Amino acid sequence: MAKTLRDKLIPYTFVLPALLLLALFSLIPIFIALIISFTGLDITGLGDWSQIKFIGLQNYTQLFHDSAFLQSILNTGYYVIIGVPLVILLSLTVAILINFGQNRFFRFMRLVFYTPSITNTVAVAVVWTYMYNPSMGLLNNLFGKIGLGPFPWLSDPATAKMSLIILAVWKAIGLNMLIFLAALQGIPESLYEAAELDGAGWWQQTRHITLPSLSFSIFFVTVTTLIGWFQFFDEPFVMTKGGPLNSTNSVALFVYQNGFQNSNFGYAAAGSFVMFTAIIIATLVQFKLQKKQQGI
Amino acid sequence: MINGNKTAVRNGKVAVGAILLFWGFITILPFLWMFLSSFKTNAEISQATQNFLPNHWTLDNYKRLFIDSNFGVYLKNTLIITLFSFMGMLLNAMAGYGFAKFKFKGRGPLFILVLATMMIPGQVTMIPVYLILNEMHLTNTLAGIILPGLVGAFAIFLFRQFMSNISNSIIEAARLDGASEWYIFWHIIIPISKPVLAVQGILTFIGGWNAFLWPLIIANDQKYYTLSVGLQLLQGQHTSDYGLQMAGSSFMVIPIVIIFVIFQKYILQGFNVQAEK
The missing domain is CATH 1.10.3720.10 (MetI-like)
Structure with missing residues (x-):
């Protein structure tokens, strides 16, 4: 049966609306961003396109002489290096603990740990800002009762980054715990039974059965968490605006501030491309490491 | 031997349960604090030490969300x-x-x-x-x-x-x-x-x-x-109006938590990322 032209076009009517929107708001913008990162586009260029000047690599060279940008790279590196391992370690621990039992209590705890993940970042950031308040916040009150503190939390450059990390880790545990839990429940019971007969203790079983069986989910969580932390934005935006003294500013927030507060669109686009490159490199490294691990 | 093993497993479960209970309480604490604080009066919330429960329950913060x-x-x-x-x-x-x-x-x-x-x-x-x-x-x-x-x-x-x-x-x-x-x-x-x-x-x-x-x-x-x-x-x-801020946060968080609890069985099953074999 020969297909008519009409039949040939039908599949496209299903996929085209979504594809056009993705092209317009995801793919084409990449190229526009790349082009404007070589221009001095600002608020005047926005109104009158003839005012836009190509300035070559000037944005990029300027970025690497901009102490605020360099600081934001260091801060983002700090977030990634501390935050990503913490998220993986803690969500894996919670998943293993919850996997101990199947009854109502353990199912309820799964709900409890997942809740922070679905709630609005702005709302929880507002709540944590209140809890971090040095004089009337909950945390210093509680620590004061056991004779610790008061801690400056968000108001001191030395502790502010860590305070943001604590909040973000708290929020990230739930989703990753679910991913680990799904993988844990897929490990055949017979493996553990055999190990038990061989006299392997709990820790040996965890090291030689549980962790190797989880290698794909650990890889998945590492990559998605890494990408997420490279784009760390909501928490510093709501809680510290990048301060005090730029100590919590992230690259993503730097891009936002330059683009939408100072209207330096070209400069901000260049900053966003530096971030994009870093994400791609980090992801590729992860894929390489994963391949190497599987090869052994 | 087998009996001893069973007791050990049960004891282990109780210990794990206790750890989870404590950790879970810390996890949920910010939400409890947010929700309870949203019913506190402004005078109460600006004191240095506060009770967990409001001394005088008030809906004033929620009213101000919609009026002010x-x-x-x-x-x-x-x-x-x-x-x-x-x-x-x-x-x-x-x-x-x-x-x-x-x-x-x-x-x-x-x-x-x-x-x-x-x-x-x-x-x-x-x-x-x-x-x-x-x-x-x-x-x-x-x-x-x-x-x-x-x-x-x-x-x-x-x-x-x-x-x-x-x-x-x-x-x-x-x-x-x-x-x-x-x-x-x-x-x-x-x-x-x-x-x-x-x-x-x-x-x-x-x-x-x-x-x-x-x-x-x-x-x-x-x-x-x-x-x-x-x-x-x-x-x-309203930088230091924490009662109002907590009411606003509760207004955003509580509906999502309710929806999540109702539909949790659909959401929780959707997270198996294991590689297809």
Whole structure:
């Protein structure tokens, strides 16, 4: 049966609306961003396109002489290096603990740990800002009762980054715990039974059965968490605006501030491309490491 | 020996349960504190040490959200955006079906292109998308807030996964009966896809309710603010009015928690990422 032209076009009517929107708001913008990162586009260029000047690599060279940008790279590196391992370690621990039992209590705890993940970042950031308040916040009150503190939390450059990390880790545990839990429940019971007969203790079983069986989910969580932390934005935006003294500013927030507060669109686009490159490199490294691990 | 083993297992379970209970309490503590503080009077909340429960329960903070602040408007905008994101979900479902059940020129490359958009960080696209919307005269409009987030690659991917498993014979049979492709999609595919629609529907609601970055960039005018942008503004304007801030946060968090608890069994089953074997 020969297909008519009409039949040939039908599949496209299903996929085209979504594809056009993705092209317009995801793919084409990449190229526009790349082009404007070589221009001095600002608020005047926005109104009158003839005012836009190509300035070559000037944005990029300027970025690497901009102490605020360099600081934001260091801060983002700090977030990634501390935050990503913490998220993986803690969500894996919670998943293993919850996997101990199947009854109502353990199912309820799964709900409890997942809740922070679905709630609005702005709302929880507002709540944590209140809890971090040095004089009337909950945390210093509680620590004061056991004779610790008061801690400056968000108001001191030395502790502010860590305070943001604590909040973000708290929020990230739930989703990753679910991913680990799904993988844990897929490990055949017979493996553990055999190990038990061989006299392997709990820790040996965890090291030689549980962790190797989880290698794909650990890889998945590492990559998605890494990408997420490279784009760390909501928490510093709501809680510290990048301060005090730029100590919590992230690259993503730097891009936002330059683009939408100072209207330096070209400069901000260049900053966003530096971030994009870093994400791609980090992801590729992860894929390489994963391949190497599987090869052994 | 066997008995001793059983007791050891039970003791181990109790110990694990105790650790989880303590850790879980710490996890949930910020929400308890937020919710209880939202009923405290301003005088009480500015004291250095406070009781956990309010001394005098008051709904004053919630009233002020709607009278002093524009939470009614923010709520309306958020609901409109959420409603439209359900239309986006249908576009995702259509695309998922197209990729799952039709053979057409360019299907493979186009699908890879869709997946590739998942890797693009929001910060790279936010400036060009703003410029595009500006050219379309859609900045500072609800349409401008809705359009960029309408479709998503991950949702298309999940719809395709589910719909690939629908048997071809049902579709073929309907075609032989003379049903049009659109009839098949609406009357056969959509009803079969209820499980994936349930998960996507809940995630769409949560996503729409929590939308922050696009409304923040596109809306210059308070009358287009969503709840999260409004809450962020409120924090800036009423820096030390923690009662009001906690009421605003509760107003955003509690509905999502309720929806989540009701529909949890649909959400919790959707997270198996193990590689297909």
